[in-house]
């Protein structure tokens with residue numbers, strides 16, 4: 237409440253409950269209709285979302301999707317920002333007649349070309365040692381490393397050429413030595429101080445000219461006090477969280493809800509006061525390596541042990557491979573950023589229980605219910621068996637997680653339907669078996685359902701409870 241007694245705007249946080257690609261974009265899109273400001277609080281251009289507006293398709297990896305719909309888009313201090321991506325996405329949107337209102341935190345760290353190169357160099361060095369995460373190659377890890385090492389360069393530093401020059405002169409020789417002496421790789425322009433200085437000073441000038449940089453916390457607090465509704469848009473997912481995910485097969489930030497406070501400069505009470513919606517895909521998908529107990533079939537270069545086993549990670553039957561292909565095709569399970577086929581598996585409740593606790597989820601949005609239609613049976617992993625021990629949630633050690641055997645519950649499948657009609661008519665129009673499935677999931681995770689996605693468009697979402705209208 238501000239001094240005049242006007243109520244503050246509501247805050248809603250949307251997080252991925254699994255391994256990213258849960259369809260957060262569609263949900264964010266749907267609820268950003270009620271929001272005034274859409275804020276990203278972590279990650280960078282490793283995320284990818286497709287927004288459809290007025291029959292136009294926009295592929296974005298950094299700009300929050302709300303910016304396409306005339307909302308203010310903010311990239312918080314917890315993000316890592318590649319200015320080249322940011323400005324080229326902005327230019328591309330302008331060329332298509334939009335004028336997005338974008339703000340970038342002066343405290344956010346900048347991704348430089350040497351970060352991208354080092355990302356690839358280290359992934360290659362890890363290959364064959366079961367340590368590579370299958371990163372998106374966008375320099376995310378190396379940039380967060382420099383942030384934690386207190387040698388990073390922030391957006392605010394790009395605005396001051398003397399500071400920028402000094403920082404580059406300190407850090408770039410170290411990076412060059414790392415690439416050349418430790419990894420034995422030849423370096424070029426990406427490690428050239430003069431070149432970097434010229435390019436990045438230019439980006440800084442443009443950000444200043446366009447008035448795009450802000451102190452995010454202060455900006456958002458003012459907006460909230462003015463009654464504006466704020467939506468925090470998490471990227472990636474809980475099991476990719478550097479603290480709460482399956483380390484080291486994770487990204488280098490915290491996609492979980494706590495980071496919405498740290499990554500923007502509003503306090504945890506503000507985030508906790510609002511709804512926190514966990515987006516769930518009705519099955520599982522993952523891009524990259526690491527264990528996945530409920531995986532069906534496997535994908536070369538990503539499923540651990542796949543090549544060593546002659547293209548069969550764990551003696552899957554041919555049926556499972558076929559099923560995996562069917563789900564992959566039906567769900568369009570190919571990476572938005574990298575185009576890689578995604579690994580797929582059955583829904584994993586131990587993973588969702590973990591996500592619900594870590595992010596204090598107040599609601600679930602269950603997507604891709606249409607993708608599973610027409611399967612004879614649908615399975616859900618209700619708990620794990622680890623050498624005779626029953627586990628309700630994922631264990632903290634990745635090695636133990638990789639030895640977990642899923643214990644499944646089977647559901648009768650549901651028929652294909654006219655999903656547009658189902659979305660229009662609402663929850664009761666959902667096939668009975670699909671309702672039994674989502675209600676079981678919600679009961680097991682002890683979190684109510686806010687929405688169900690039955691197609692890619694924002695109109696194809698059944699809203700049971702709109703978090704922005706809760707206090708009204």
Ligand code: IMP
Pocket residue numbers: 255256257282283284369370371372373374375376377471472476485486487488523524525
């Ligand atoms: P990085 O974020 O590029 O460092 O990649 C680390 C891990 O996170 C890899 O396994 C990636 O495939 C995964 N990852 C990163 N961003 C996304 C995303 O937006 N969706 C799904 N997986 C992601």
